[in-house]
Amino acid sequence: MCKAKQLTRAEIVIIDGIRLGVIPDVVTYNTLIDAYCRFDSIDAGYSVFHRMREAGIDPDVVSYNSLMAGAARKCLLSRALDLFEEMLQSGIQPNIWSYNILMQCLFKLGKPDEANRVFQDVIISSLDPCPATFNIMINGLCKNGYTSNALMLFRNLQRRGFVPQIFTYNILINGLCKAGRMGAARRILGELRDSGHKPNAITYTTVMKCCFRCRYFDGGLEILSEMRSEGYTFDGFAYSTVLAALIKIGRIKESDEIVEQMQASGIEPDVVSYNTLINLYCKQRRFDDALKLLDEIEKSGLECDAYTHTIIIDGLCKAGNIDGARQHLNYMNTLGLGFNLVAFNCVLDALGKAGRIDQALKLFESMEVKDAFTYNILVHNLCKARRFLSASKLLMSCLKRGFKTLRSTQRAVLDGLRDSGYTNEARKLHSKIRLAQLLR
Template structure:
């Protein structure tokens, strides 16, 4: 009895050291225990296998098996599950399959966790069909799939672009008596949101509310975030109020997301109220929060207060990033202070950022909208880095001024660089060339567009 208790105490010590990644001390505990006459068991070695696989590498974990054989201790399904998990974490599919086969040859029957891990590995490597075969093996075998099995399947389908299949599987499981957990709902809601199926995500959210489970802050924040990304501001704000009514505590991200949405819809009073709530809750403003405030001040034309805010940012020990300066440049342009915006753009070039592309794109677009297209073209020529947004902005504004030939040349240069331009913009340029009587140029552009489409497909 004493020996049994001692082995258990040793295993607790080994597990504790492994959790804090002190593997040398865990090994020292085993050495001292053996010296005192307490021998390790399969639990001891399984703990080491899992720790070495997680914190060192798979080979280190596998080497423990040789020590087990020397101690006349046989590995079990837990041992191999840890090894398969280690291989899966490093996306070593061939090793996963080899370990799976080795386990069967040794007469160790795989359990549901063995299959779950293998299925997860297939999904991580973008092999959903193989993962589905593993899932079918679980269903048709004598093993009983657990909630983790279904969650892994739903999550993998969503992440591999099979959201419709995930939703159908979810409905099928419900019909067969499966009771989803909160994690299951969150996985499905996240997958639906990422696929742009916001209405379906809201439906699942309502079902969650009726299921007896309570949505958590992560559930609401996910739906809210993707509503705002899809510019469905009212729906996102509705989710925010629902979250608030439920009494959930928000983090800085949630407050910033909502205040930014209020600002974009012109509801500045509510946006400022969000910041007041942040301060009341004791949440410290970070640079993202300050950037939203800078944007709100610029929208209202409170440029003098913006400079006070920049000083406040420095006093708080934070550093203005590219978006802070870009927002100020945009605000100066909106206020008609083009010279001030150009000076700040030059000042921004001295700050050593990796790329000021966003600021330059903003400057080009604002100059065009203010009627200074030629100035925008001069800045465009000086830009070392350009993207499709740069070209699209100029092409769009040149078309507004009926300078279709120039717009066509820029569009062709963009296509030659392998960049994508929205089809409506392409059609506007082609139609403009036709209306201007530039038929050969229109045919040439259409040919370039077809070649570019063929290369990208």
């Protein structure tokens, strides 16, 4: 009942048990505390303490750990520390998980030094750290930008006899990949193989994604080939990672092969996978296929997000079908997804590049929200249309709003004004630009 979030029914079960003479014990109440902390609030979990004491049952270390974990999930460090102190005052000795919870909370709040001090307290105490303790430390150090320290800790632990399991290797490989340390990640992957453990799908996908992010595409595809040779079944995330990378480097034929493999594997795509496929179809100008995928998403019970429609709008713009893009933008607005600035910027840029500058100005005026990109796009296109006075006024408006403008855009407007004989306007604009730079 608690796992299914049916806390009211769980309470009824306890009452029925008491009526039948089955008296709840500390485990019963600890189950309730954990559930209330997860699905309701820490205060609701703490209220179970009073019921326990009324029933003559004393809370134990698990009771306090559940409350501390609830506080840590909500990043309530002071509450977690208060509970830790209350536990000590109640004469209950904290266990290793009490310290693990504190470390996790400190790392989550970006306090790696304090988390390390808790770890040192564990080391000098009579408690034996468990693999989860080391995993929390390595993961926390990586996520807070201390990847070298995480690697040093990993090496120190190995020298002291710690035998890492695949979960630890995956944490470290992920941290090294996110830090852009591709070479170190590949070395740890080699050590993982030599240790007798087999890399799993998570390991391979992590390294593969890092290869693609670092633009080491051939290395990423080698990992893909290795995954296949090892007989791993791809999930939607792995396929999306490969597809996105292949699309980025223009290897469309191979992208089609991956799509065929994905479909043959019977994998149910998620929204990310669908977005990747729609992006592929838009690059191939297969807009009918992209729109069919929109229908598939709805039929599968998933919900399209604003990004899905923006991909199609951007694709239509790049294909020169601006009217189709505007129609899809209007359709997107009817779906209640809210104002999407990126989609509007795509259409605005396409109108400007197509020389439909008056339509671009009308669209600009109708936009609820504008950012620096909006202004830069329109100013740049006004310059292309040699409408330098309009570009100058718009650029000054942009500066007044505190938006940053590209130097190339500023230069284009200033040069255009001077070449067109508007030297006074150029002088005024130059002063405004200098003032904006000083204020920034």
